[in-house]
Amino acid sequence: MTAPLRLRSIDYSILQQCIHCGMCLPTCPTYDATGRERNSPRGRISLMRAIADGDLEISSSFADEMSYCLGCLACQTACPAGVQYGVLFETARSDIQASGVDASPKRRFWKALTLRFLFMRPQALRAAGRLLRLHQRSGFEALSRRVGLTRLLPADLRRLEPQAPAIAPKFSNALIAPVEEPREPARYRVALLTGCVQDLVFPDINRDTADVLLANGCAVETPASQPCCGSLHAHNGELEMAAELARRMIDLIPPDRYDAIITNAGGCGSHLRHYSPLLGEDPRYAERARVWDSKVRDIQEWLVEIGPRQPAASPFDEPATVTYHESCHLVHGQKISRQPRTLLGLLPGITLTELPEASWCCGSAGIYALTQPEQADALLQRKVGHIATTGAALVATANPGCHLQIARGLQSAGSPAQVVHPVTLLARAYRRE
Amino acid sequence: MSLPASTVNAFAAIVGQNSVLVEAEDLVPYGFDGTAALKGRPDAVVFAKTTAQVAECVRLAAGARIPIVTRGSGTGLSGGSVPSQGSLVLCLVHMNAILDVDPRNLTLRAQPGAITARIDEAAGRHGLFYPPDPGSMRISTIGGNVAENSGGLRGLKYGVTRDYVMGLEVVLPDGRVARFGNQCVKDVAGYSLKDLFVGSEGTLGVITEVLLKLVPRPASRRTMLALYDRIEDAAQTVSAIVAAHIIPCTLEFLDRMTTRSVEEYAHVGLPTDCEAVLLMETDGHPVVVAEESAQMEALARAHGARDVRTARDEAEALQLASARRNAFSALARQRPTTILEDVTVPRSELASMVAFIAETAAGFGLQIGTFGHMGDGNLHPTFLADERDADEMHRVHEALEAIVKRTLEVGGTITGEHGVGLAKKPWLRQQVGDASLDLMRQIKGTLDPLNLLNPGKIFD
Numbered sequence: 069m070t071a072p073l074r075l076r077s078i079d080y081s082i083l084q085q086c087i088h089c090g091m092c093l094p095t096c097p098t099y100d101a102t103g104r105e106r107n108s109p110r111g112r113i114s115l116m117r118a119i120a121d122g123d124l125e126i127s128s129s130f131a132d133e134m135s136y137c138l139g140c141l142a143c144q145t146a147c148p149a150g151v152q153y154g155v156l157f158e159t160a161r162s163d164i165q166a167s168g169v170d171a172s173p174k175r176r177f178w179k180a181l182t183l184r185f186l187f188m189r190p191q192a193l194r195a196a197g198r199l200l201r202l203h204q205r206s207g208f209e210a211l212s213r214r215v216g217l218t219r220l221l222p223a224d225l226r227r228l229e230p231q232a233p234a235i236a237p238k239f240s241n242a243l244i245a246p247v248e249e250p251r252e253p254a255r256y257r258v259a260l261l262t263g264c265v266q267d268l269v270f271p272d273i274n275r276d277t278a279d280v281l282l283a284n285g286c287a288v289e290t291p292a293s294q295p296c297c298g299s300l301h302a303h304n305g306e307l308e309m310a311a312e313l314a315r316r317m318i319d320l321i322p323p324d325r326y327d328a329i330i331t332n333a334g335g336c337g338s339h340l341r342h343y344s345p346l347l348g349e350d351p352r353y354a355e356r357a358r359v360w361d362s363k364v365r366d367i368q369e370w371l372v373e374i375g376p377r378q379p380a381a382s383p384f385d386e387p388a389t390v391t392y393h394e395s396c397h398l399v400h401g402q403k404i405s406r407q408p409r410t411l412l413g414l415l416p417g418i419t420l421t422e423l424p425e426a427s428w429c430c431g432s433a434g435i436y437a438l439t440q441p442e443q444a445d446a447l448l449q450r451k452v453g454h455i456a457t458t459g460a461a462l463v464a465t466a467n468p469g470c471h472l473q474i475a476r477g478l479q480s481a482g483s484p485a486q487v488v489h490p491v492t493l494l495a496r497a498y499r500r501e
Numbered sequence: 502m503s504l505p506a507s508t509v510n511a512f513a514a515i516v517g518q519n520s521v522l523v524e525a526e527d528l529v530p531y532g533f534d535g536t537a538a539l540k541g542r543p544d545a546v547v548f549a550k551t552t553a554q555v556a557e558c559v560r561l562a563a564g565a566r567i568p569i570v571t572r573g574s575g576t577g578l579s580g581g582s583v584p585s586q587g588s589l590v591l592c593l594v595h596m597n598a599i600l601d602v603d604p605r606n607l608t609l610r611a612q613p614g615a616i617t618a619r620i621d622e623a624a625g626r627h628g629l630f631y632p633p634d635p636g637s638m639r640i641s642t643i644g645g646n647v648a649e650n651s652g653g654l655r656g657l658k659y660g661v662t663r664d665y666v667m668g669l670e671v672v673l674p675d676g677r678v679a680r681f682g683n684q685c686v687k688d689v690a691g692y693s694l695k696d697l698f699v700g701s702e703g704t705l706g707v708i709t710e711v712l713l714k715l716v717p718r719p720a721s722r723r724t725m726l727a728l729y730d731r732i733e734d735a736a737q738t739v740s741a742i743v744a745a746h747i748i749p750c751t752l753e754f755l756d757r758m759t760t761r762s763v764e765e766y767a768h769v770g771l772p773t774d775c776e777a778v779l780l781m782e783t784d785g786h787p788v789v790v791a792e793e794s795a796q797m798e799a800l801a802r803a804h805g806a807r808d809v810r811t812a813r814d815e816a817e818a819l820q821l822a823s824a825r826r827n828a829f830s831a832l833a834r835q836r837p838t839t840i841l842e843d844v845t846v847p848r849s850e851l852a853s854m855v856a857f858i859a860e861t862a863a864g865f866g867l868q869i870g871t872f873g874h875m876g877d878g879n880l881h882p883t884f885l886a887d888e889r890d891a892d893e894m895h896r897v898h899e900a901l902e903a904i905v906k907r908t909l910e911v912g913g914t915i916t917g918e919h920g921v922g923l924a925k926k927p928w929l930r931q932q933v934g935d936a937s938l939d940l941m942r943q944i945k946g947t948l949d950p951l952n953l954l955n956p957g958k959i960f961d
Contacts, residue, residue: 084837084888089535089830090576093640094616103548103594104527105575111530118529129526148766148830 073167074159075120083120085151086113092143092153097429097447098136106133109143109153116160126163131170134160136443138436139303140429141338141400154401155345161305178438183306187264187296188313194239197268201235233269233472240267240274241292248278254287256327256374261340263333264296265468273468276495277332277367283498284377286327291320297331299339302346303434310339311346315353318343323360332367332491334467335434338401340364366398367491368466372407379497382417389419390493391460393451393474394427395467408466408490415497423463424454432473444473452477455485464490504544504589508565512547512589515557520548520595531590534575534582535637536924537840538888543570543584548592552670552678552709555591559707560676562589568953571703573614573642577649578829578841579922581702585957591707593644599623600710606684607715608667613644613708620713629715632659635918636826644708650700652918654822657876658750658784659716661918663699668712671698674705674949682712697944702920703955705948722750722784723794724818726810727801728775732756732859734805735777736852739875741800742781743848747793751782752876753825754855758885759872762831767824769817775807779875780825782818825872829883832870836885840897843925844908845879845917857907858882865900867893879917905931921959929960 075083092109093099099108106115112133118124137157144153164170186193240262258281262274278288298313323329331337341364347357365373392408399405405427412420431437431447451474455463463478463485465471475487503523513521522528523545532542544567549555562569568588575582584590597614604627611620617638621631634653635641641651647669652661668682681695682688698705729735739752755763755771755778764771771778779801783793798809812818833839846854855871858880862869873880882904884897905915905928915921915928930938938960945952945960 081837085833087535087537087830087833087839088533088575089833090574090637090640091827091830093574103592104522105530106527108530114530114532115526124525124529127526129524133526148763148827149833150766 073119073126073163075116075163076122078155078159080120082152082155083113083117085149086110086117087149088114089149091148092146095142095146097138097140097142098443101443101446107136109147112137112160113151113153113156116156119163126167126169128169130160131164134164135170135175135439138396138429138431138433140396140433142396142427142429145400145403145427158302158305158307161303162307163305165305175439178435179304182435183301183304183309187300188309190264190293190295193264193296194268197235197239201237204234233265235268236271238271240271240290243271243275244278244288244290246290246292248282248288248290250282250285250287252285255285257287257289257325258328258330258370259321259326260288260290261297261321261329261331261336262290262294263331263336263468265472266333267294270468270471270489273332273489273492276489276492277330279495279498280367280371280491281330284371284374286374289326294320297336297340298346299336300434302339307346311350314343314346314357315350318353318356318360323356323363326363328365328370329360329363330365330367330370332466332489334366334395334398334402335469337364337366338397341402366402366404366407366466368407368411369402369404372410376411376414376494378414379416379494379501381497381500383415383493383496383500384417387417387419388462389421389458389460390462390464391421391423391455391458392426392490393423393430393455393463393465393470395465395470396427396429396433398466399427408464411490411494412464415493418493421458421460423458425450430470430473430477432467432469434469437473448473448477452481452483456481456483461485462493463487464493466490504567508567509545511561512545512558515561516547516549516554520550522546531572531575531592532584534572534577534580536578536580536583536922537838539580539583539923541584541586541588543588543590546590546592548595550595552672555593555672555707555709556676556678558591559672559674563675563951563953566951566953568956569707570955571644571648571707573645574616574637574640576637576641577645577922578843578919579649579916579924581649581920581922581955581958582645583923585955594642596709597642602627602629602715603684604629608684609713609715611643611711611713613642613647613711615643617641617643617646624715625718628718630718631665631713631715633662633665634826636829638826643711643713647699647708647711648701648703649920650918652874652877652879654751654753654825654874656874656879656918657752658748663696665714666695666699666711667714669695669698669708670710671706671708674951674954678709679706684712700920702922702958704945704958705954707954719784721787721790722782722818723790724780724782724812724821725794725798726771726812726821727779727781727798727806728772728808728810729777729779729806730775731805732777732855733852735779736855736875738779738801738804738806739851740848741804742797743876745796745800747783747796749781749783749793749797749876751780751822752874753780753872754778754875755780755825755828755872756870758835758868758870759828759832759883762834762870763824763828765834766827766831767820769820769824771824780821782822828872829881832883832885835870836868836887838886838888840884840886840901841919842882842884842901842904843879843916843919844882844904844913845877846908846911846913848876848878850911850913851875851878854880854907854911854913858904861900861903865896867896867900874917877917878913923958926958926960
């Protein structure tokens, strides 16, 4: 082992904070699935502590365990003792990454393709998106599947290929001008982050976000080409890459110029507000990172903070029922739970029905659906089952991973329910005024 | 130490290959329960799914002389399920079925791994109620509750787990399956053996089924918070309520340190600037609830409460109670090591005991958070320390000795609801005396002559 283990060098009191009381157990989706302590938050922390104490080495079994963890952070919400599980989780994954014990070729393949290549280069990601769209639209996709060409793909790609999200015809930079001013004099000036998946698959949600900001008196600045925020990297133990991406982001969007830096993706937001721990040791960036962290807002949080204007119109001709699924990194990572419901409650003609287990992970969890397909699918079935009991026509959720995952689950269950971002409903309502 | 492959295979033949764990990464997480600073490592973990499997495992372990530590969710607070050297953990979380609810006889039958809160939910669907509510009820198992005779917030009015156990199925240390008790309200046929097993901490047998008594669900409840500038006033209020012949369902006390920690976690609007908070709850017929809560409020004000607040609705009442249930864990926010005590005194001694604990902590230069079930005299002084600081830990142990000594002097007990396990073992003889301890040992020796079921717990 070359580098010293981060688990042995982090503040030991973070590990000690866990008093293994077990209050996390009923909230952990993997413990719920197996009933085994190692698959629980306190069990995983006990393994980390054994490693920090030198009683256990980083092994492939430990790597498997940390890959099995969704990183949904439900345990962090449940923990009365205030254990920072997210920090421990990323530290452990970073040690695993550095130690090279994670021998699963499948996980290595996905991490290399996604983390090291695509999500480090916004242009490459958009180019890959265009290629995928070409493939999806050309008829070649259907043809190649019919003649069995897809059988030449590795098994994992083959399983996934038909599930690849439909890439949008135009990305965010084609839909949003670099600077847009509201009709009235601006009350606030904000920067809008367009994300990666959101940019390729749901650029309309970015447009809707800009519209809702404008309708609430915010001037919106949206740099045309933005780096990935580094959330996927940090989540998968690539802390150096995550720090590099954070520096690029701060260079592109100097935080002191804005009242707020707006994100509309739960997974990104949870990471975006924690640049300080990544850059705290970097004298050139530490101060700016601190300011950055204080300015990042989820769009829903920001709207409720500045007082959202109630739309005068309904988003649809007919009344509709909506239910709300909480993205893990919005509710557990950022503790944003009330605000989306407040916004949905403002919509004329829309009735909000609570979703059972609304804050239980849907199984998307970053690239978890790729690395742990069975568990991801089990969680998706559970989520879709609960959605069916609400009878809602719309499922609102504010994270592209959840959005795709749940849409796929609803489709294969034959459900007519549609997935929407809450700001899309707001934007529709403002447009129909 | 590890089990020979042939033994592992023999267990696998009983429960299936996937239900036997022997890898280090699987065993480390079974080395502890909810008790601070106690750790072991078992040689194996075995998951059983039926009584027959449990019996076969117990027989096999007896033949191979392997100690068995039975375990549910591992939330105990006295080290009862911390594995001893060379032991096998028999984990029953997969035996979690609620077998039936009988609304005609007001009983519920469940497997030992059933979660406590689920049992009350199942009862609730029939308009019935299972009152014992230990702090960990959302994950604790009924088997563990019975083995530890767990209490909870409602002990004052409703009693503890023992008061609800009507029958048990138990696998004895030699592998025989015994059934005790039945659905009859009255039953005096021979010794009440079920009562021997309630609170036996896994040392006498493995509980494989429980038959529980249910009661009608109270039609209404009211939850109130009384805030005090002096701890003694809170204690006096409790005495006054009891003296007025009111038995509320809950009278919980939290000191300033505890209140602050709970509020930091739960954000339920607990005041952080008062010395003591009483969480009071009365339940039952709406007329009685209205009358009792008015009386309790008046008594609280008469005894110096700065303010008395009533929960707006059921949701807020639940929020307050569940915030209180997390008091122990929330205290862990303050310091790395939290050492939780469970001393219980006759209610008449409560006020002086609370004062004594505060003086003792100050005298030893220690941080302490005290909370507890004031209505039943069960206190949880919790030392906030750092196990890496040897001097501080030494002072904690000195302070503990002083508190235990005082508790016993005033006729109290070293443990009200957590059990003896490993944590309270040093003081058991002091409390119960030689004859009583010897009798416990004789019973253990008769039932488990090989000393294989949870050895080293309660006494050596």
